[in-house]
Amino acid sequence: MRFPLHITTDNIKHSMKNALQGNRRYPFVLMLEPLYTCNLACIGCAVERHTGKLKDRLPVELCLQAVDESGAPGVSLCGGEPTVYPELRELVNGIIERNRHIYLCTNALLMDEKVFGLIDPHKRLTINVHLDGMRETHDHVCARDGVFDKAIEMIKESKRLGYHTITNTTIFKETKISEVEELCEYMASLDIDGMLISPGYQYESVEEDIFMTRQDIYDKFQRVLEISKRYRLTSTPMFLEFAAGLRDYKCSPWSTVTFTPNGWKGPCYLIGKKFTWSWEEFWHLTDWDYWESREDRLCQNCLMHSGFEASVVKELPRNPGDMARLMAWNLMG
C-alpha cells in the first residue's frame, strides 16, 4: 500500500464521523508549527518562518490542546525546524498517545542528535525530509553547502533504523523537471517510502523571483504527472491532474489548519490574514465560502496540495470512477 493502513482507515473513520454529524467542513491535517526558529534560511521559505526566537516557541500543552481542538487525524510537525524544538520527544509522544499520525517535516540536519536514539520508530510517525533537488540545487535553495549530503546520510540512516521515511520537494520556476526525475530515481534506489512534489507558493515576504505563474505550474506538472506513473509519489493522481491544468477544484482551506507561535492562522497554511488564540473564533469566523472560491488575488497562482488534496476527496462521491482509481492507486503503491 502507498500509505500505512491506519492512515487510510483513520481518514475513512474521521470522514464518516463528520458526515454523521452533518459537518461539511472539517480538518484532515493540523499543520503544527511549535516554533519559528530554524537552523537554515531557505530562499523559498516565508521569512517569518525562520527568524523567530526559540524563547517564543509554543509550550507542549498548547500544542497538544491544538491537536485536540482541531480533531485532525494527521499532524504535520513543521515550523521553523521541529528538531530544534527542545521538547520534541514529549510532543511526539503526546500526539501518538492521541492516536494521530505525525509527519515530522525536517531538513534532517539534526536527525542524528535529536531523533535517532531518542524517538523510536512508530507506525504513527513518518519522517518527511525536505529535498528540493540534487546536490547543487538543494544546497542553493537551502543557502548552505553540504545540506544535501547530510540529508541523504540521514535518509539512509532513517531507513536503516526502520522509520517510515518520505521526501518533500517544492518545484520553483527554475526547477528542471529532468532533475526532479533524477531525484525520484535516486530516492527509489534508497527504497524511500514516498515522495511529495508540490508547486511553490509565492509568500508576500519572499522577494526572490523564484515562483511560478499558474501556467508555469501547469506546464511543469504535465511532466510531473508522467513521472508519477513510474515512482512512488504521495500526491493523488487527481491532484497532479489538477496541478497540470487538466481538471479544476475549489479550494478546501479548512482541511489543513495551522497553529503557530502566534496562534491559529487564517485562512490557510499560506496566508496569515488573521491570528487568534481561540479555535472557536478561527473556525467559526473565517469566511470559508470566500476562500473556497479562490477569488482573492493571493490565491491566483496557488495550486498547493494543502488546499486541494481534500477537494479531491470531497468530490469523490460525485465521481465513482475517481473513487475506484484512488483505491487502486493506494493499493498498488
Ligand code: SF4
Ligand atoms: S487557494 Fe491557496 S492561498 Fe488561497 S485559500 Fe486556498 S490554499 Fe490558501
